[in-house]
Structure formats: C-alpha cells, structure tokens
C-alpha cells in the first residue's frame with residue numbers, strides 16, 4: 001500500500017492515535033511494546049471487521065484494519081432489500097473476470113466481490129442460511145478438532161440478533177416457527193424477516209410438499225435439506241440491509257485502540273525468519289512483521305477474502321514452490337495448498353414466466369407502482385421493497401432429486417481422485433490426499449436423506465434457479481506477477497481466477513437433475529396456479545432433452561459468488577494452509593480468517609458461516625498458538 005496515502009488518512013481521522021513518523025524497528029520479544037499496532041488486519045469485509053471488533057474489545061492492544069475500498073454512502077441501492085439483485089453495484093465491486101471456462105463454453109464469467117468497507121456483505125443477497133450440522137461435522141472429520149456444528153453453534157449465536165418480526169398468520173402460512181434456543185438475541189448482526197412476502201412463495205412451498213419435500217419451520221437449526229423461507233440479514237425495525245460494517249464497525253470506530261484505514265490496497269505481507277531452529281517439514285519458522293508499508297506487529301491477519309488472500313500469500317513467498325519460482329519471489333514456506341481447492345456454488349436459472357392475471361411480482365415495481373412502494377418504504381418501512389429478491393428456497397437431497405441417485409454416485413465413485421483436479425500444481429500428492437478424503441465425505445453426504453445436494457431458489461416472476469451445493473470440481477487462484485499492481489492495472493488483472501466449473505462433469509449432471517426437478521415442480525398443483533408459461537429452452541419439449549439442457553447449462557452457468565477453500569483449514573499433508581487455529585503453516589503469527597479457510601463448502605449461503613468462523617477465531621487469539629510441528 002501507499003504509505004503517504006495511509007498517513008494522510010491517519011492524520012485527518014480524529015480517532016487515530018498520534019502516529020510515529022518513523023516506524024519502530026521490529027525483531028525481538030519486546031516488539032509489541034514498541035510497535036505501532038499489535039494486530040494488522042488486511043481486508044475490512046465480513047471476517048476482517050468481526051476480528052477487528054473483537055480484538056479491540058481488549059483496550060490494551062492496538063488494532064489496524066486496512067481495507068482497499070471506501071465507505072458506502074447508505075444509498076438506497078445498498079440498503080433497501082427490494083433493490084438487492086437489480087444489477088450489480090459497480091462502484092463497490094472489484095470487477096473480476098474469471099479465466100475462460102473450458103469445461104463449459106470457453107467464455108469467462110463476471111465475478112462480483114465487494115471492494116468496499118464491509119466487503120461482499122454490501123453487495124450480497126441478504127440470504128441468511130447456516131447449512132446442516134453435517135456440513136460442519138465434515139470440517140471436523142477432515143482433521144479439524146473444534147469445528148463441528150456443536151462447536152460452531154455458539155458462534156452462530158454470538159454473531160446474531162434474531163427477530164422473527166412477523167404475525168401469527170404469516171408464520172403459519174409460511175412455516176416460520178424459529179427454534180429460539182438456536183438463535184442469538186444480542187449479537188451485532190440483525191437477522192430477521194421482511195414485512196412483505198410475495199404470494200408466489202406459498203405456491204413454491206406447496207409445490208415442494210407435493211413432491212414430498214417437507215418445509216422447515218427453522219432452516220437454521222441444524223437440518224436444511226428441505227424447503228424454507230430463509231431469514232435475511234436485515235434489521236427488524238428499519239427493514240434495511242445489515243452488513244458487517246453496520247453490525248461490527250460503525251459502533252466501535254471511536255475506540256482509541258482500533259484504527260481503520262479505507263482506500264488501502266495491501267500488496268505484500270512482510271515476512272522474515274523467526275528462529276534459527278528448523279522445524280520439519282517447514283524449515284525455519286517464519287514471522288510476519290507487517291505489510292507494505294506499515295510495520296511492527298504481534299500478528300498479521302489476512303481477511304481479504306478467498307480470492308485475494310491466497311494471491312497475497314503467494315506474492316509474499318508462501319505458496320506452491322513452482323508458482324513461487326515463476327513469480328520469482330523468495331520462498332518463505334512451500335505450501336502446495338495456497339490458491340488450490342477453490343470451491344463455489346455454480347447455478348443456472350430456468351424461467352417459467354408466471355402469467356396468472358393480477359399477479360404481483362418484482363416486475364410490477366416500475367413507474368408509479370415503484371414510486372408509491374418507495375414512498376411506503378421511506379415512510380413506514382413496509383411494503384414490497386422490504387422483500388429481498390430471494391427468500392423462498394430449498395436444499396433437496398440427491399435422493400429426492402433423482403430416482404437414479406445411486407448411479408450418479410457410482411459414476412462419480414468410478415473416477416480417480418486426481419483425475420479432475422487442476423493439472424500440475426493442483427495434483428501435488430498432498431492435494432490428491434486431501435481431495436481423496438473430501439471425496440469420500442461427499443459420497444457419504446450425498447447418500448443421505450437429510451443433507452442437501454442442490455439449492456433451488458425461487459423469485460417472484462418465475463425463475464427457479466438450481467445451484468450445485470456439493471461441487472466435485474476444484475478450481476484455483478494464482479498471482480500472475482509478484483507485483484500485484486504491475487502494468488499499472490488493478491490487483492484483479494494480476495490475479496488469475498479459474499473456478500473450473502464442471503471440470504468434473506458430475507457437477508453439471510447434478511445441475512441437470514435440478515432442472516429436471518424444476519419441470520416436475522412447476523407441474524405441481526401449487527405451482528400450476530401461477531400459470532407458468534415457459535418458452536424454449538424451458539418448455540416441455542426441450543426440458544425432456546438432456547443433450548439440449550446440458551448445452552443450456554454450459555452456456556448459462558453463472559455463480560452464487562461463494563468462493564472458498566483456497567486457504568483451507570486442513571492438516572498440512574492434506575493440502576492444508578492453516579491449522580485449526582487458522583495460523584498459516586510454517587509461520588507463528590500469520591492467520592487467515594475469511595471464506596478461504598473452509599475446507600469443504602457448506603450447502604448454504606456463506607455469510608452466516610463466515611461471521612461464525614471469525615467470531616470463533618477471535619477467541620483463539622487469546623490462547624497460546626500451536627506452532628505446527
């Protein structure tokens with residue numbers, strides 16, 4: 001980052017401590033007593049702001065958060081739930097483009113990620129789902145003691161202030177009967193329901209019931225493989241977006257020991273050797289002593305998200321040896337997993353066009369109708385603009401999607417673990433070993449009745465989107481230049497993001513099963529009341545033609561923007577990057593805390609889990625660290 005800009009910000013901000021013009025030298029046990037900051041957090045998104053808040057609760061430590069983006073201006077485009085999903089918000093986006101998707105149609109995909117204080121929680125769809133207990137039990141099974149559902153539940157609760165906020169009639173019509181003991185009532189993040197629901201949600205739930213998919217009363221209580229009205233990250237009273245900035249930062253900016261600098265793009269972590277005793281297999285343990293250009297720390301916390309954190313590690317000398325060599329950076333730690341194991345929820349929307357006369361949908365929100373909805377929202381905080389784009393969803397199990405579910409599993413089981421991993425660095429023996437374990441877990445999970453395989457998302461106009469929840473494909477992220485700002489461009493043009501959607505064709509087959517399921521769903525009595533009138537390729541004829549549908553999937557596949565897994569919490573021999581306290585292997589004071597640490601993606605929208613992970617690790621900071629040996 002540019003030091004003069006940082007200094008300017010520091011000087012104009014009343015809440016900053018006086019700053020030493022010359023950074024104090026680092027290098028011995030007393031360094032924290034001399035340093036400007038005890039903790040430097042890179043990235044002020046979901047995880048970074050949680051950690052910044054919790055660490056600075058202790059007034060005896062100093063914390064600096066560096067965020068590349070700026071503060072939003074509380075524009076209605078950001079805060080009003082009804083405007084979510086109506087086009088992206090360019091001012092707050094990194095504008096990433098993926099590598100051409102060779103297993104689809106060879107086209108790149110646009111990839112939204114928040115470049116703003118609050119990160120992607122300023123852009124996201126507000127959907128708040130935790131997933132199933134099985135999702136987190138899988139994390140523990142993969143070699144991460146302390147990360148099962150039971151271990152994480154207290155932190156889901158800690159982050160949340162849940163208010164159902166709906167009347168008894170709506171509650172019973174929409175099956176909203178929360179299990180209060182599984183919810184937080186005093187956490188920073190407000191979670192609740194909007195004051196308006198589109199009637200089509202009822203048709204969707206009825207249709208699911210007709211197909212023997214029951215509806216959950218509380219989708220966040222540990223079982224999620226059913227239909228549901230998902231809660232939203234909105235404040236109950238205001239009916240406006242709740243994000244990590246409003247939940248975790250705005251209220252604590254006046255803490256004298258918490259410094260926040262926006263507009264600061266970190267380009268490298270400064271790393272040196274910590275001791276002269278080598279620890280196999282890492283060699284000399286490394287220590288992070290700052291970022292360019294702020295120095296002296298107790299710890300550096302990387303919270304730049306699943307795409308930027310691994311790229312920052314690589315340019316700082318921590319990553320797969322062949323990539324470090326290509327980047328021509330000094331190798332600090334040879335960690336094959338950095339930037340690998342990328343997982344995401346790929347999706348395809350099918351449009352059935354509800355044509356029943358008098359239907360009210362988001363399509364009606366134009367002209368005078370929009371104007372009066374805006375007036376109603378501004379005056380009363382009621383009406384259609386309180387409703388997010390998506391709240392009616394389902395996470396059906398593979399068994400409930402397709403009758404030949406076991407042959408899908410067998411097809412996958414007949415492949416070898418390395419077959420579909422990225423070639424070269426992606427097939428390092430550690431990564432193959434790690435994926436082998438993930439694979440057997442995936443097979444177990446997909447055989448269960450109570451675990452979702454796919455998400456179906458219903459909007460009000462007739463789109464039923466199918467999103468793969470347990471992908472078998474693995475992608476990668478890598479820095480293309482040791483200088484992330486090389487060629488006078490932004491970070492994003494010096495990073496290659498390749499999700500490798502459907503690298504394993506089983507993923508596209510499961511999406512196909514989802515689209516087939518949708519044709520059954522729109523054919524139910526509940527859904528037929530909406531008079532769906534699909535045109536090709538969603539009409540009856542095409543939807544029976546698998547060849548045609550696979551072509552459509554390849555052409556139309558996009559994403560829920562849920563990147564994770566690229567700095568996985570896994571044992572080192574399984575391609576792990578961080579240990580169960582989220583300390584990077586081979587270092588003694590560098591942590592990663594963001595979606596990248598998820599070893600295997602949960603069948604859920606990710607934000608609730610990221611908040612919980614960050615709450616949990618905040619507790620670990622007070623404990624002595626395990627130096628991995």
Ligand SMILES: Cc1cc2nc3c(=O)[nH]c(=O)nc-3n(C[C@H](O)[C@H](O)[C@H](O)COP(=O)(O)OP(=O)(O)OC[C@H]3O[C@@H](n4cnc5c(N)ncnc54)[C@H](O)[C@@H]3O)c2cc1C
Pocket residue numbers: 042043044045046047048066067068069112113114115116117118119120121123124125126127128129264265266267303304305306308309312491560561562563593594595596605606607608610
């Ligand atoms: C369009 C969209 C819709 C989504 N919808 C939902 C949804 O409805 N429900 C849900 O649960 N989840 C949703 N998600 C996902 C969810 O928002 C993310 O999983 C979550 O925000 C990830 O948190 P994070 O802390 O890992 O990263 P982020 O929240 O993205 O934060 C990373 C931060 O680091 C900053 N940063 C990156 N590089 C640097 C650098 N070099 N220097 C300084 N700062 C840097 C970024 O600007 C950003 O602020 C959505 C995401 C997107 C993009």
Ligand SMILES: *[C@@H]1O[C@H](CO)[C@@H](O)[C@H](O)[C@H]1NC(C)=O
Pocket residue numbers: 025026027028029030034
């Ligand atoms: C530790 O660092 C301080 C500040 O740089 C220095 O004054 C002191 O001599 C150092 N002590 C040791 C043992 O190196």
Ligand SMILES: *[C@@H]1O[C@H](CO)[C@@H](O)[C@H](O)[C@H]1NC(C)=O
Pocket residue numbers: 090091092093094095115490
């Ligand atoms: C993304 O694009 C928009 C619109 O072109 C621009 O305003 C914004 O600054 C870009 N974001 C970054 C990080 O460059």
Ligand SMILES: *[C@@H]1O[C@H](CO)[C@@H](O)[C@H](O)[C@H]1NC(C)=O
Pocket residue numbers: 161162163185186187188235236237
């Ligand atoms: C939790 O939400 C309720 C209802 O909106 C509100 O009254 C209360 O102040 C909130 N508590 C916290 C700690 O934010």
Ligand SMILES: *[C@@H]1O[C@H](CO)[C@@H](O)[C@H](O)[C@H]1NC(C)=O
Pocket residue numbers: 328
């Ligand atoms: C690699 O770095 C060394 C030393 O910093 C430099 O001399 C050399 O030119 C670099 N090579 C490339 C290909 O950039």
Ligand SMILES: *[C@@H]1O[C@H](CO)[C@@H](O)[C@H](O)[C@H]1NC(C)=O
Pocket residue numbers: 357358359360361363364
């Ligand atoms: C919504 O708009 C459609 C036309 O696009 C119209 O047929 C319908 O009656 C409108 N719904 C309401 C409730 O006004």
Ligand SMILES: *[C@@H]1O[C@H](CO)[C@@H](O)[C@H](O)[C@H]1NC(C)=O
Pocket residue numbers: 375376379380
């Ligand atoms: C706000 O609510 C009041 C009371 O229900 C109602 O009379 C008024 O018309 C509403 N205002 C708007 C702009 O909808």
Ligand SMILES: *[C@@H]1O[C@H](CO)[C@@H](O)[C@H](O)[C@H]1NC(C)=O
Pocket residue numbers: 409410413443444
């Ligand atoms: C996968 O195949 C192995 C043998 O190759 C078999 O032992 C195992 O039961 C299979 N698993 C599933 C879920 O079919």
Ligand SMILES: *[C@@H]1O[C@H](CO)[C@@H](O)[C@H](O)[C@H]1NC(C)=O
Pocket residue numbers: 486487488
């Ligand atoms: C980057 O910009 C600087 C100053 O504008 C210029 O001197 C340099 O040549 C540019 N580098 C590249 C690779 O375009």
Ligand SMILES: *[C@@H]1O[C@H](CO)[C@@H](O)[C@H](O)[C@H]1NC(C)=O
Pocket residue numbers: 480481486487493494
């Ligand atoms: C930067 O520019 C040089 C010279 O134009 C080019 O060779 C190199 O590939 C570019 N790097 C990236 C990351 O685009």
Ligand SMILES: *[C@@H]1O[C@H](CO)[C@@H](O)[C@H](O)[C@H]1NC(C)=O
Pocket residue numbers: 519520523540
């Ligand atoms: C729709 O339902 C009708 C009768 O309920 C049935 O004959 C038809 O095959 C179904 N179509 C699909 C695509 O499931």
Ligand SMILES: *[C@@H]1O[C@H](CO)[C@@H](O)[C@H](O)[C@H]1NC(C)=O
Pocket residue numbers: 545546547548551
């Ligand atoms: C199915 O779709 C493919 C590709 O679009 C097409 O070539 C084929 O004729 C279709 N089959 C039938 C039976 O319509």
Ligand SMILES: CC(=O)N[C@H]1CO[C@H](CO)[C@@H](O)[C@@H]1O
Pocket residue numbers: 002003004292293
């Ligand atoms: C403006 C400034 O101080 N830039 C420095 C940042 O740090 C790098 C190396 O760590 C120096 O080369 C720059 O001069």
